[in-house]
Structures are given as structure tokens and as C-alpha cells.
Amino acid sequence: MEKKTRLRIILMGPPGSGKGTQATQIAEKLNVQSVSSGELFRDQLGRGTELGFLAQTYMDKGVYVPDDVTIKMVTEWVDSPDHRNGFVLDGFPRTKAQAEALDRELDATGGIDKVIYIRVSQEEIKKRLSGRLLCRRCQAPYHSEYTPPQRPGVCDRCDGKLFQRKDDTPALVAKRIRVYTAETEPVIQYYRQEGKLAEVDGETTIEGVGTALMAALG
Secondary structure, three states, X not given: OOOOOOEEEEEEOOOOOOHHHHHHHHXXXXXXXXXXXXXXXXXXXXXXXXXXXXXXXHHHOOOOOOHHHHHHXXXXXXXXXXXXXXXXXXXXXXXXXXXXXXXXHHHHHOOOOEEEEEEOOHHXXXXXXXOEEXXXXXXXXXXXXXXXXXXXXXXXXXXXXXXXXXXXXXXXXXXXXXXXXXXXXXXXXXXXXXXXXXXXXXXXXXHHHHHHHHHXXX
């Protein structure tokens, strides 16, 4: 039997779990590309596509882009010849309907190979997100506890002023966690029943999480 070398991976995790960083690192190690739904939205908008403009109408209203629009963007991307050797999807699917649609799209070519969930407690998520800071000038990231600037409120790189994103305030962080849990728990259960789900501890170092992720991929 021919050895299977292609890997189609989904990386899931709550806000602040570091899945974006890990998705990029896994993709580099596997020599494939990673993408998030946000990146797809920006790409479609940048190219002036019909899907991009449609997504923008929803984002302008401050509501989620409907599943059918998001699914079309994702399936267009995964069907590209550039990704026939595998890919890493960062944070997609977000709902069970999206997961089922993705499976239907990929069923003829073997489907998704592995879904990895980065597990982080709600207390840790709140601590990570509530302490995040960004430089207004160069967008350099900091954290009030883990990676504080040398001078309070001032960027080490460009002396720009640091600020906290509005959605990183404690009240909104708690709301984001509730929304994420309600939406994605059915997705996690779906892939668990499919026998494709692996979970890793997301409360270690970046390097430690990366090592656990690669081990989960075998």
C-alpha cells in the first residue's frame, strides 16, 4: 500500500490559545500552507471578489458572516492545486454546519486527516487576553504580565503608545469565551465521534505546545 504523505489538518482552540502561531509553525514544518477565515476574508476583499463584497456587508453590520459564504471561501481555497498536498486550517470550521459542509466537499478525496484542539482553561484565557497590549504605531504585541515593555505604556521598538483592544477588556473577553464555547463544543464532539480529534495542553510554553502538536500528528 502506498504510504500517505498528505496531511489535511484543522487546528482549533479558544481565543488566546495561540492557535494562529501554532498553525503557522506546523505548516512550515509540513511544507504546506495555513489559513484562517479572517485571512480568507481579507484576501477576497483585496481581490475585489463577489464573495469578498458579500462578506463585507455582514462585517459592516457587526454580525458573523453566514456559513454558506464562509464555506464557499474555504472550499475555493482548499480545492486549489496549491493545497493538494495538504494544509492547516486555523480556527475553521467554527460551527457543526461548517464541519459537515467541509466533509462533504473533501469526502471524495479522503476528507480531513486530523483535528487538534488546544485546551486552555477559561481562567488562563482571561489572563492572557485581558493583559494583551499593542503599540499604536508599529503594532508590536506585549502582555502586562508575560512580556511587559521596559517602560510602562511605551513600546520598546518605536516609543509608540501602548493600548488595549476593546474586545480584550474583561467583560468582552468573558463574552467571547461564552460565544466560542457555545459554537464550537458541537464541532469538537463531531470530530471526536469521527475519531479524528486529538487534544493537547495549551498552558505550557509555545515550544512545548508545538512539540505536543507534532506528536499528536504522529
